[in-house]
Amino acid sequence: MEEENELIALRRQKMDALRARGVAPFGQSFETSGSVAEVREKFSEGTPLRAAGRITAHRDMGKSHFLDLRDATGRIQIYAQAKELGPEATEIFGLLDLGDFIGVEGTCFLTKTGEPTLKVHRFEVLAKTLRPLPEKWHGLTDVEACYRQRYLDLVTNERSREVFANRIAIVRETRRFMESRGFVEVETPMLQTVAGGAAAEPFRTHHKALGIDLYLRIAPELYLKRLLVGGFNKVFEVNRNFRNEGISRRHNPEFTMLEAYWAYANFEKIADLVEELICHLAATIIGSLQIEHHDAEGKVTRTINLTPPWRRARYRDLVCEVAGADWFGLTSEERRAQAHLLGIEIQPQMADYEVTQHIFEKLVEEKTYDPVFVTHCPKELVPLAKQNAEDDSLVDVFELIINGQEIAPGYTELNDPFVQRQRLLEQAGEETQKIDEDFLLALEHGMPPAGGVGIGIDRLTMLLTGAESIRDVILFPLLKPKQG
RNA sequence: GCACCGCUAGCUCAAUUGGCAGAGCAAGUGACUCUUAAUCACUGGGUUUCAGGUUCGAUUCCUGAGCGGUGCACCA
Numbered sequence: 181m182e183e184e185n186e187l188i189a190l191r192r193q194k195m196d197a198l199r200a201r202g203v204a205p206f207g208q209s210f211e212t213s214g215s216v217a218e219v220r221e222k223f224s225e226g227t228p229l230r231a232a233g234r235i236t237a238h239r240d241m242g243k244s245h246f247l248d249l250r251d252a253t254g255r256i257q258i259y260a261q262a263k264e265l266g267p268e269a270t271e272i273f274g275l276l277d278l279g280d281f282i283g284v285e286g287t288c289f290l291t292k293t294g295e296p297t298l299k300v301h302r303f304e305v306l307a308k309t310l311r312p313l314p315e316k317w318h319g320l321t322d323v324e325a326c327y328r329q330r331y332l333d334l335v336t337n338e339r340s341r342e343v344f345a346n347r348i349a350i351v352r353e354t355r356r357f358m359e360s361r362g363f364v365e366v367e368t369p370m371l372q373t374v375a376g377g378a379a380a381e382p383f384r385t386h387h388k389a390l391g392i393d394l395y396l397r398i399a400p401e402l403y404l405k406r407l408l409v410g411g412f413n414k415v416f417e418v419n420r421n422f423r424n425e426g427i428s429r430r431h432n433p434e435f436t437m438l439e440a441y442w443a444y445a446n447f448e449k450i451a452d453l454v455e456e457l458i459c460h461l462a463a464t465i466i467g468s469l470q471i472e473h474h475d476a477e478g479k480v481t482r483t484i485n486l487t488p489p490w491r492r493a494r495y496r497d498l499v500c501e502v503a504g505a506d507w508f509g510l511t512s513e514e515r516r517a518q519a520h521l522l523g524i525e526i527q528p529q530m531a532d533y534e535v536t537q538h539i540f541e542k543l544v545e546e547k548t549y550d551p552v553f554v555t556h557c558p559k560e561l562v563p564l565a566k567q568n569a570e571d572d573s574l575v576d577v578f579e580l581i582i583n584g585q586e587i588a589p590g591y592t593e594l595n596d597p598f599v600q601r602q603r604l605l606e607q608a609g610e611e612t613q614k615i616d617e618d619f620l621l622a623l624e625h626g627m628p629p630a631g632g633v634g635i636g637i638d639r640l641t642m643l644l645t646g647a648e649s650i651r652d653v654i655l656f657p658l659l660k661p662k663q664g
Numbered sequence: 665g666c667a668c669c670g671c672u673a674g675c676u677c678a679a680u681u682g683g684c685a686g687a688g689c690a691a692g693u694g695a696c697u698c699u700u701a702a703u704c705a706c707u708g709g710g711u712u713u714c715a716g717g718u719u720c721g722a723u724u725c726c727u728g729a730g731c732g733g734u735g736c737a738c739c740a
Contacts, residue, residue: 186709187674187691239703242696257700278690291698315675315689317701322675324732336675379740426665426738562740579740589740607740649733662731 187312194275195308203272205308210283217253223288223296231256231298232283232306234335235276237316245273246297249284252334252341257297258284264301272305278316279309327657340652347641347653349465351418354438354637357457363414363440368403370396370420374616377401379607380423383433396422399634401564402619404441405593408630409622416440418637429649430585433658436637441593445631447565447576450590451553454580454633455490458551458587458640462486466644473646482549484583484643490551492578498554499536502543507536533560546584553578563603565591583643590633597623 195205213219213229222229236255237248245260262270276282283306286298314320319336326333326340333340355365373392375382377399385394400417407415418438427433442450462469469486500507503518510518512532519526519535524542526535536558544554556574559567565575576592594600601620608614641653651657 185674190691237700237702239699240696241699241702244697244699246699246702248700259698261697263697291700293698293700295698295700297698312674312690317689318676320675322671322732324671325675327732332675381739423739428739429734431739560740564740586740660731 188310191277191308191310191312194277195310197275198272198305198308201268201272203305205305207281207283207304207306210304210306212283215253216249216251216256219298220254220256220296225288225290227288228285228301229288229298230283230285231258233281234309235278235280235282236313236335238276238278249282250335252345257291257295258286258300259289259291259297260300260303264299265303269303273303276305277309277312279311279313280305281307281309323651324659327651327659328662330655343641343645343647343653344655346465346645347637350461350641350644351436351637353461353464354418354457357460358416358438358440361414361453363416363442364412366404366407366412366415366417367419368397368400368407368417370422372397374614374618376614376616376619378421378423381425383422383424398423399437400439401632401634402616404439404632405627405630406619406622408441408443409625409627413443414441427658429651430639432638432650432654435650435654438635438637439633441630441632443628443630446592446629447555447578447590447631450631450633451492451578451580454588454590454635455488455551455553457635458582459486459488461640462644471644471646473648482583485550486582490553492553492555494556495540495554495558496556498544498552499540503536503539507539531560533558537561545581545586548581549583551580551582553580562589562591563607564594564600566594583639585639585643586636587639587643588633588635590631593627593630593632595623595627595629 198205210232211230212232213222216231216233219229219231231249233249233251233256235247236250239246243262247258247260248255249258250256260273265273282303284298284300284303286300289297289299291297314332314336316336320326320329320332326337334344358365371385371387371394373394375395375398377397378401380398382395382398385396386392387394399421400419404415404417416438417440418436420434421437422434423431424433425431440450440453442453459469462471471484471486472480473482473484475481496508503522507515507518515532515535516526519539522539522543524539526538530538555578556568556571557577557579559565559573559575562575562577565577568574568576578590579586580588580590594603597620600623601615604615604620605612638650638653641647642650645653647653
């Protein structure tokens, strides 16, 4: 990492020159009037204010200089004059570079173009930067560099700052909303002896003192349900799940999930809750229920309409809409032929319900942008939900689809310990060590009927911010380390 | 895991059929007291991701590797 080039060498020399003048290149605390955005809010001509940030532009007019000072909240122009600073400070000023952190004390004034500006009386060097910033106009565009060096992306790209500000707001507003509905936030184990609650491949680790293998959780579900057994009526958790599977535009090995359980409710009440939550987030954070996605040139590529009430449709009806009204009357062979006609590739070993599911994914899910709650799914697809009282081939669940993706599955939760054991056994097959006996024991002590839901916060953020890749909404997505 | 594509200065991008590797920003020097992608003049800056190969000559063609992107596969 000892790369040395002309640019870095020069900055080192400036750092040394600062030291030679008795200026610490990496300074101490600095009292400010607030963040850059707050300084702008407090701006009033003639008022003295103090601001700190990075220098991101320098317009040198000879005896006077205009600089942009920037932090994550915004930008403010500062104005420095040799006459005002005096000869000593002017010399130190000359040792500053783009990217350096400085703190300034100055008086508010408006330039003749009306730009709010701080006229600098005094400044302090807070941190010298040894490496140059990316180009000021295009910013950092190399996607790999944006992910590996997110700080540079954040410093130079307004769009990236906006996406992450929105993500932060989504998580904050989600917590507020859930609490306002009487849900309490809890923390359940990340390290689990049995990785339950989903059918994903877990990450494995080891506890030395106990001498046992542990798993990073793939879902918090079975612990949140234990809390229903313990008498909590409304619980939620917003935290990370870990799945040891492929990485793609829609998958990161660690991702954030809101999971919530509501005693005495069912999937329909949960659907209402989810609809209200997402509309609340869109209205308060994006400012509209019409979510526009744009391409690189800024043209609108898609508008998602979140105006409630959202469509609720049965799985069966949605499949018939795309595959023909008689789909479920067809024989196994006829269905495969029909799928082929529709341009869907079917592997010969697929079961009939998988053929239907494949049709559903390709022709319904991937083409559905406005929200749809898909209800009455076949039980094979969702083994942990309660069966429908009238038709036991169906389960009482919804799959919420927006933006061509599954955003949230919601269930009426299974609380019969016998049926639950049987389902878990079917799912585990030979691998009985995968059965969470402690959870089944809890169920035998009685879990109230309940509704539950999991919402992928990353995908929800993609939907609301128009990001095309999950890596664009995760500050530090997992990448292979660079070698050499 | 498979397929296709990409990798050139700190950053953003050029380089015709294989023929001296260029520009803008950033940097350095100089000019300029209201600029805001400031402007003007001059200057420096390269192991073309890496390792091989073909060739008089490779950023360019071939083989392999690394990392990334997209799609497929995987994924309740």
